[in-house]
Amino acid sequence: MNNPKMSEIEIKKLAELALSAREKSYSPYSGFSVGAALLTKSGNIYGGCNIENAAYTPTNCAERTAFFKAVSEGEREFTAIAVAGGAKSAAVKDFCPPCGVCRQVMMEFCHPGEFQIILVQSMENHKIFTLEELLPMGFGPDDIA
Ligand code: THU
Numbered sequence: 001m002n003n004p005k006m007s008e009i010e011i012k013k014l015a016e017l018a019l020s021a022r023e024k025s026y027s028p029y030s031g032f033s034v035g036a037a038l039l040t041k042s043g044n045i046y047g048g049c050n051i052e053n054a055a056y057t058p059t060n061c062a063e064r065t066a067f068f069k070a071v072s073e074g075e076r077e078f079t080a081i082a083v084a085g086g087a088k089s090a091a092v093k094d095f096c097p098p099c100g101v102c103r104q105v106m107m108e109f110c111h112p113g114e115f116q117i118i119l120v121q122s123m124e125n126h127k128i129f130t131l132e133e134l135l136p137m138g139f140g141p142d143d144i145a
Contacts (some may be wrong), residue, residue, distance in 0.1 A: 006080060006116060006128070014039055014082035015120045017133035019045035019063065019092070022084050028052060034085035034096060036064035038070055046070040050085075061100040067109065078109055080116035082126075095119040095127060103135040112138055 014037045022035025027050055034050040048066030052059045060068075062082060070078070085096030097119060098106070106115060112113045112132035131138070 005134040006118075010080075011082075011118060011126065011128075012123065013037075014080060014118055015084070015123055015126060016047070017045055017047055018062075018082040018118075018120050019123070020065075020083040020094075021049050023049075025062070026051045027074070027088060027089070029054070029056065029059075031088045032085060032128070033088045034083065036062040036066040036081055036083050038063075038066040038081045039079045040070060040075045041079050042075075044075065045107070046073075046075070050136050061099055061102050064105050067102075067105050071109065076109060078106075078115060080118060081106070082120050084120040087113040092121060095121050097134065098137075103131065103138070106131050107135055107138040107140045 017037035018035045022033050025033030029035045029052045036048045038046045046066045046069045048062045050062045083096055083098060086092040110131055110136050113130055115131040117129045117134055
């Protein structure tokens with residue numbers, strides 16, 4: 001399942017950064033902390049964590065935090081994102097797939113057949129999917145042109 005386009009070293013680096021971004025999570029309401037690490041085509045990496053809110057709906061997922069940080073710095077082209085999430089104050093136990101809203105944000109900036117989504121369970125265990133696999137027939141910029 002691992003994509004040959006990404007080296008094991010790149011995958012490990014993104015996994016490590018997603019796990020460390022998770023430590024910054026602000027999640028007092030769900031108690032579920034998530035971290036992400038987003039790799040740009042130019043080789044930059046942006047971290048992100050989920051940021052919750054007492055009014056609940058303004059909550060931002062880790063993946064979107066990473067995307068919005070990157071896009072606001074002028075980045076527009078992306079290769080991969082690693083995601084790690086689980087109950088706070090414990091090690092990650094399961095894979096944490098991105099929510100539908102985050103998949104849609106990815107669809108705006110990424111090539112669905114190429115963009116890699118790395119689900120991190122631990123430094124030793126991950127699964128990789130393309131955006132197309134997680135959002136088949138997604139609606140994107142080409143559809144509104
Ligand atoms: N969350 C993420 O940050 N990313 C995901 O992929 C799934 C869910 C966050 C949103 C909320 O703060 C908490 O996890 C529980 O849903």
